[in-house]
Amino acid sequence: MTTHHTRTVYIATIFSALGGLLFGYDTGVISSALLYLKTDFHLSSGSEELVVSAVLIGAIIGALIGGALADKLGRRRTIIACAALFILAAIETAFAYSITQLIIGRIITGIAVGVASLASPLYISEIAPPNIRGKLVGFNQLAVTSGILFAFIVSYGFSFTVGNWRWMFLFATVPAFVLGVGMYFLPPSPRWLMRQGKNKDAKKILESLRGTNDVDQELNDIRHAITQQSSGIKAIFKPNIRPLLFIGIALSIIQQITGINTIIYYAPTIFQMAVFHVKSQAIMATVFVGITNVAFTILSLLIIDRLGRRKLLLISVGGMIIALILLATAFLLPALKADIGIIAVLALLLYVAFFAIGLGPVFWLLITELYPLEIRGKCMSVASLFNWLFNLIIGSTLLTIVHSISLSGTFWLYAGISVFSWFYILKYVPETKGKSLEALQKELTA
Ligand code: BGC
Secondary structure, eight states, X not given: OOOOOOHHHXXXXXXXXXXXXXXXXXXHTHHHHHHHHHHHHTOOHHHHHHHHHHHHHHHHHHHHHHHHXXXXXXXXXXXXXXXXXXXXXXXXXXXXXXXXXXXXXXHXXXXXXXXXXXXXXXXXXXXXXXXXXXXXXXXXXXXXXHHHHHHHHHHHHHXXXXXXXXXXXXXXXXXXXXXXXXXXXXXXXXXXXXXXXXXXXXXXXXXHHHTSSOOHHHHHHHHHHHHTOOOSGGGGGSTTTHHHHHHHHHHHHHHHHTTHHXXXXXXXXXXXXXXXXXXXXXXXXXXXXXXXXXXXXXXXXXXXXXXXXXXXXXXXXXXXXXXXXXXXXXXXXXXXXXXXXXXXXXXXXXXXXHIIIIIHHHHXXXXXXXXXXXXXXXXXXXXXXXXXXXHHHHHHHHHHHHHHHHHHHHHHHHHHHHHHHHHHHHHHOOOOTTSOHHHHHHHHOO
C-alpha cells in the first residue's frame, strides 16, 4: 500500500471541508440571529424554539438520505448538490418575510447540513492515504469549529449594531459557491468508482492522488473488498456488521449527550449567569470558547495519526469528566460568586478543549472507517442520524432540565453520563489508525 500523496489530496480535502465550515456556521449562527429575529417577527417562545431547531430537524432528514445519495450519485456529486442546496436555502432564508418562509429556509439549510456532515468526511476518507487519514478527515472538524467560531465573531460584531440578520444568512452563499465550483473540478472518490465498476477511471485517479503508478496493490485491495459484500439495507443488520453499527450509534449519542452543544449553543447565557452581566462581554467570552475549540482541534489533527483514535477518545472524555465536575462544583457554591465565575469560565474552556481534542473529530472520523465500502454510506447515515437527533433532543430540553435540577445538577448529570461513556469506549471502540480502509474492513468484519 503506497502512502505517497500529492498536493491534490490536500486541495481536495480543503475544498470538501467547506461542507464542514457550512455545517459549523449554519448551526452556530442562529443563536445570535435569533436576537434580531425575535423583534422583527415578534416570535412567541414556541416559534422561537422552532426557528432554532429547524436546522436540526432538516439535518436529521439530510442524514437519513445522505448515505443513499452518496452511494448512488457518488460522494463528489452529492457534495456539489449540497452546495447548490446551501445557496438556495441561504437566499430563501435571507429574503424571508414571514415566519413560515424563515422556517422552511432553515429546514432546507438543515438538509444540506445533514448531507454534508457525512458526505464531506466520507469523500476525504476515501481519497486519503491511510497514514494521514485521521489528520485529513479531522480537517473537516477543523472547518466545523472554524464555522462556529466565525458565527460567534459575526454575532459579536453585530452585538454593537441594530443587527442585520439577513446578511448573516446570506453570507453562507460564499463558501457554498466555492465548495460547489471547487468540487466540480476535483476527482470522484476512486473507491466509489471501483464500486461502480469503473476500474480504469479509478486507477487513473488513484495514480494522480498518490503521485505514482504503483497503485495496483491498493486497487486490488479495494476490488477484493467489493466482491465480499452485499449492499442492500438488510446488509447493515448482518451479524458481523451489527456490532460495528452499534459502536457508530453509541459514539454518535455519546458525542451529544455529554453536553457539548449546551456550551456551543448556550455559552453566552451561561456566561451571563456565571460572571459577565453585560451582553457584549458574554458574547466576547463566547468567542474565546470558539477559539479554544479551533485551537485544540488543530492539536488533535497533529497527533491523531500517531496517538490513535482510542487513546485520544479516552483522554478526551476523561478530561471532560474532570471539567464537568469542576463546573458542577463551581455552580453549587453561590457564596463565593466572583471566584466561582472565573473557575466556571476556565472549566468551561477546559471542557471544550478536551472535547475538541478527541470526541469532536474522532466520532466523524471513525464512522468513515468502521464500515465496509458497499454499505459505508448507509451505516454512516444511521450513525449521523442519531447524532442530529440527540443534538436536537439535548438542545431543546436543556432549559427544562436546568430549571428542574439546576445548572450544577445538569453538569453532574453530564459528568455521570461521561463516566459511563469512558468505560464504553474502553471496552468497545477499536483502534483504526494507520490501516487501509480495506484492511480495517477485513479485520473488523471477520
Ligand atoms: C459536533 C457538533 C458540535 C461541534 C462542536 C461536532 O463534532 O457534531 O454537534 O457542535 O462538533 O465543535
